[in-house]
Amino acid sequence: MTNEELLVATAVGSWKQIIGRADSVIAKYTDEQLDRHVAPGRNRVRYLIGHLVAIDDRLFPSLGIGERLYEKLDAAYVTNPDGTLPDPVSTEELKKAWFDVHSKLTAAFEQMTAAQWLERHTAVSAEDFAKEPLRNRLAMMLSRTNHVSMHLGQALLAK
Template sequence: MDELSIKLVIASWKQVVSRLDQRLAPLDDEQLQKQIAPDRNRLFYLLGHLTAVHDRMLPLLSIGQRLYPELDEVYIANPDRSLADPLSAADLKTAWGEVNTTLISAVEKFSADDWLKKHAAVSEEDFAKEPTRNRLAVFLSRTNHVSFHAGQVVLVK
């Protein structure tokens, strides 16, 4: 990928994440307990879910080890309100910021070739057959994922 396109792909991610941040950052613990719609996920759950999913991108993109693997059980493996939140709102916000900073600092150093390397969840053999299973594919998919949930977060008044 050329430098300009890489810049745009990263800018697209940053824009979605920063809009979400602007929405969530001012909210306190009580406000984060609000649900996006009746019987639907709390904002708190969505923030935990996105933090866990972005944290999983660290090994997936071969950036490094996970920072908060303990979030998966609560925010990926189980639906909202089935398990207690393991972190306070303040700590979850810190985790969210830390995961995203680690991720973005690393991808900003990716070379054009790095983007087209296989992601960690595909074998060399399968990747040889399907070169689309690369880091760029993961990054585009997760950009859509965060945007999907951002559309839900804005519904809270």
């Protein structure tokens, strides 16, 4: 492997490590555990998982690797705070959505070259990107990885 390939594989490896940790936690959640709040008055675990699915689902169009799959989660888990709307999907469907989005993203990431990771994502204009080349697809992927870590850390507090 070239240095470029090793750097990209290491960054994708970081994503896979965090998603793998989340996978094993999420796979075991019961209905009742998903309805627990991470702390008194804070979000339910179910809200955080739905939120991560909906946000990471946006990586498909943002990174130019596909269409969104779970836009139907946005209203309940992104645009409104927890408890505003009824849960739009069952526990089984929520888990399926998590695994579907993240396994498809990982498969797409494993095919991307260094040059592709260094292209701009759709949230930055071509003009801005010319001045700020670090606002690339890799930056967005690493940011989403940390976003998963942040909420996974919170979900692990629920009891």
